[in-house]
Amino acid sequence: MMNKKEQSERATKTKRCLIFSMVVALFLCLDCSKPQSSASARLKVAATIFPLYDIIRNVVGDKIEVIEILPPGASPHTFDLRPQQVLQLRGARIVFRIGHGLDDWTDAIVEVLPDVKRVVVDKGVRLIEAGAEEHGVSEEEGHGHEAHRHAGVNPHYWLSISNGKIVARNVAEEIIRLDPSNESYYRANMKAYESKLDAAKQEIDGLLRNLPNKKIITFHDAWPYYAEEFGLEIVGSFEPFPGKQPTPRYLAELQKKIQENNVKALFSEPQLSSETIVALANDMGLKLYVLDPEGGSEGRESYIELLKHNAEIIAEALSDGK
Ligand SMILES: [Zn+2]
Structure with missing residues (x-):
């Protein structure tokens, strides 16, 4: 006899198998209805999340097609890959990803398209641990334990312009290996993009450097x-x-921190919403702003715009505080 857990695991496996058989069937269909792609077809690569997609676009210019896997408005933490999205990736040579648990859903791509190379773009990035302090759960370790066991490294390293530059360089190296004949073109793009990133960093520094209060409580870590x-x-x-x-216990701790640190504003996020944070802000008389870690929507249509947009929001929120 199978226990409940085994039954549900088996059901999940069966479901996955079915889904991917469907995908394979679709591939076969396409194979017989479409002629083989011509030799002049552009190279194709993919990125898991929007900021990475935009960085890659800046490096490859018009030489390579770039596909964004995560749809705008979705969170990589709660996302599941659909068969149609795997289909779209057919012919892609590389899937660039963040790694560290953020976009493990790319595992399913390799099952169907074993020739796609998956590249984590963190080489040379100084990674920060997903620590209990940052979560504000130090006094609640018993509750946070399970999460932190998988957490290890905080995967949001793209949310720093210095890291964005490292990511762009890692992408460029990989792209040059893929398409060495256009090396000088990619290097020139890289150089131009680096100057733009430097300028953006200065601009953000200017917005945030002299704020009277620099303490923030974010929606997720x-x-x-x-x-x-x-x-x-x-x-x-x-x-x-x-x-x-x-x-409730975690919230009580958080309220204490808000009072102790004289925090004046809270930040929610467009991808992971919650009614509870609205209630918390109302109860404590705090203003509620929205920070966006992913971008890809209006006003945040590039990686640089995304980082600047967040700086403007933080500057507005914190200059209100005393
Ligand atoms: Zn996240």
């Missing part, structure tokens, strides 16, 4: 790289870990 680069202090986050609603 996405901002330690941003905070470190621009001198902000994260005193807690609303979610104990991405996609997990806070317990």
Whole structure:
């Protein structure tokens, strides 16, 4: 006899098998209805999340097609890959990803398209641990344990311009290996993009450097790289870990931190929303702003715009505080 857990695991496996058989069937269909792609077809690569997609676009210009896998408005923490999206990736040579648990859903791509190379773009990035302090759960370790066991590294390293530059360089190296005949073109793009990133970093520095209060509470633990680069202090986050609603005990701790640190504003996020944070802000008479770690929507249509947009929001929120 199977126990409940085994039954449900088996059901999940069966479902996955079915889905991917369907995908394979679709591939076969396409194979017989479409002629083989011509030799002049552009190379194709993919990126898991929008900021990475935009960085790659800046490096490859018009020489390579770039596909964005995560749809705008979705959170990588709660996303599941659909068969149609795997189909779209047919012919892609590389899937660039963040790694560290953020986009493990790319595992399913390799099952169907074993020739796609998956590349994590963190080489040379100084990674920050997903620590209990940053979550604001130090006194609640018993509850946070399970999450932190998988957490290890905080994967949101793209939310720092210095890291964006490292990511762009890692992408460029990989792209040059893929298409060495256009090396000088990619290097020139890279150089131009680096200057834009440097200018953006200065601009953000200017917005955030002289704020009277630099203490923030974010929605989920996405901002330690941003905070470190621009001198902000994260005193807690609303979610104990991405996609997990806070317990009443966790909320009580958070309220204490808000009072102790004289925090004046809270930040929610467009991808992971919650009614509870609205209630918390109302109860405590705090203003509620929205920070966006992913971008790809209006006003945040590039990686640089995304980082600047967040800086403007933080500057507005914190200059209100005394
Ligand atoms: Zn996140």
